[in-house]
Amino acid sequence: MIKLFVSGFPLDITEIELAKLIAPHGDIATLKIVRDKKTRICKGYAFVEMETKEGAEQACEALNGTPMLDRELTIKISEDKPVIAAQSKRFSNTSRTNQSNIRSNISQTSERPKRPRKHI
16 A cells, blocks of 8 residues: 545545545545644645555655645655554663663763753
8 A cells, every 4th residue: 555645625525525535546545634733723734545556656646736725735655654663662681780780871872962851
């Protein structure tokens, strides 16, 4: 599956309307319009996963730069970034004493100032 980044559409567009716009160019697997968590107002962009690379490329060529009301539609193929493992997983196989030694070595080499610890 190929993920597309879509922006520049009217903020009041629905998922169905956006799907109708993109579907003639290829099969859509998923479509997600990004909205504000509190107000549920559209943030102006969406992610669409297409079944095939050909469909994604065809949608980009056909729709990128298309005027919609007072805006211009932008469609790009989104590059997936590698996921970085969490720091806690890095220490999962070491003993507790080694963890504190490693953490103290890391804190000595970092350039951030240390925050005072809260004692309860």
